[in-house]
Amino acid sequence: MTAVDTARQPAGPQHATARAPQRSAVPLHRLIVVELRKLADTRAGLWLLIVIALAAAATVVILLFAADAEQQTFVEFFTFAQLPSAVLLPVLGILSVTSEWSQRTALTTFTLVPERGRVLTAKLIAAVLIAVLALGANGLFAVVGNAIASATGGDGSWTLGGDMLVQALVLQVVLVLMGYGFGALLLNSPVAIVLYFALPTVWSILAGLVKTLRTAAGWLDINQTTTPLSEPAMTGDEWTRLGVSVLVWVVVPLVVGWFRVLRREVA
C-alpha cells in the first residue's frame, strides 16, 4: 500500500509536499484565530458587533445628557457601557456554534478538523476573548465619556475599583458562555436565541408570582444573581448564589451540548 504510494510520488511533483508526513494536528492557536474571524466575517456577526459598539457609544451619550453631574464618573460610564454587550454578545456565542449546523458548515469544518473537541475548544476560547475585547472596548468608550464629562462640568472622577473590573469581566464572560452553551445544546439558531432570552425571563416572572419559588430563585434566577455584578463590592453570599446559577444555566447546557456536538452525525 505504502510502496505503491511512494512509487507514484515522482509522477506528481506538486503532490510530493502534500504526501510528506502531515500527522500533526492543526494547532489550537490557528483554530482560535479562525473562530474569531468567523465571528465577524458574516453579515449577522459583523452587524451584531457594530450594533454592540453603537449601543455602547449610546450609553455614554445618554449618561452625558441625562445623568446628574455627580453621576458622571468613570465607574458609572464603565458599568453602564457593559450593558449592550452583556445583552447582545451572547447571541454571537450562540451563533458561533449553531451556524455550523443551521448553515451546514459543520460539514467542512469537521472535515478539515475531525477532532470536534478541538473546534469546540477554539470556539469557547474565541467567545471568551471576544468578551474580554468587548470589556476593553466598553472601557475605552467610558474613558472618552468621562473625559468629555470632566470638560463639561460633570464629576469626572477616575476611580475604578478592582472589584468592579473583575465583576464586569465575569458578567461578560458568564453571559457569552451561557449563549455558547445554549447554542451547543440546541444546535439551532432561532430556537437557541429565543430560549436564551425567554427561559430566564419566564423563570424570573414565575418566581415573582409564586411565593414558594422565591427562595429557589435567589439561587437559580440568573437575572437576579448577575445583578450584583454591576454594583460595587459583591459579598461572598452573592458570589455563591451566582456560582450556583451559573452551574445550572451555563455549565450544564455547555457540558451536555458539548457531548451532543461530539456525537451528532454531520449530514
Added chain:
Amino acid sequence: MITVEHLSKRYGDHPAVDDVSFTCTPGTVTGFLGPNGAGKSTTMRMICGLTPPSAGTATVDGVPYRRLGNPGRRVGVLLDASAQHSGRTGREVLHLAARTMGVDRSRVEEGLERVGLNQTAAKRRVGAYSLGMRQRLGLAHAMLGDPGILILDEPANGLDPEGIFWMRGLLRDFADRGGTVLLSSHLLREVEAVADRLVMIGGGRIVAEGDKAELLAASGMVVRAEDPDALDAALQRVGLTGTRRADGGVVVQADAAAIGKAAAADQVVLLELRPADSGGLEQMFLELTAGDNVKEAVR
C-alpha cells in the same frame, strides 16, 4: 489511497450501506455510481469520519480519516457544495480554510483562478451563488491544501456542459499526476468519460465493480447488418444470440472476431460492429439498480 472494508451503516431497520468494500489507488479516477439514495453519500461521509459506521472500516493512506491530523493537506473533500455559510464571500470561505490548514494565502487567489471564479464572483456572498458556482468554489476548497486525494460527491451537479468538460480535464490531470480521485454521480455518462474504475452501488450494496474497460467489454458488441434477419440466422448458426436494440442494432455477448466470422461465412453485409460501451453499461446500470427509486422515495 482509499481503502473501504466491509463498511455498513444502518438507520434503525434501514440498511443505508451494506457491506461495501473497494479501494481507490493513486493515479486513478474511481467513479462511484448509483441512483439517488443508494448510499453513495453515506459511504463518503463514513470515509471522512463524519458518520460513524455500524460496521467495517475506512482508511485514507492507511489511516482512519479522524486520525489524519491535518486532513486538508492530504485529502480534498467536497461532499455538498451548498453546505457553506450564505453570508460569507467565496474568497472568505477559502481564506478560513487556508488558515485552518496552514496554507499560504496566495493559494486562495490561485484556487479561485483555477476554478474560474473571477474577482467579482469572489467578492459576492455564497448565498448569491448559483449551484454551479458553489461547485466551483467547493472544488477550489477541496484542492486548496494541495492534497493527493480527492473525494467528491456529485461535483458535476449544477455545472453547465462547459463546466463539466472543464472538471473532467481537471480531475484527469490530477489523477495523471499521481493523485487519487473518488467521484460519485448518479449519471453514468458523466462518470464514464473520466473514470478508470467504476464502483456501482444500488440499495446500499455494491452491484458491480472493476476496470471501466473490463466492464465495458463485458457489456458486449453492437452489430448492425443490412439484412437483420440474415444476421440473426448467421449468429444462430454459430450459437450466438443477441438482443435487438431500438435502432436496429443487435447487442451480442461475443468478441468482434467471432461475430465478423459468422457474418462473413453467411455473406451478411455489416454496417456497424463495435463495443456496446456506454449503451451496454447503461443498460447494466439500470438493470442492476432497478427498483431502487422506490426505496429512495421512502427515504
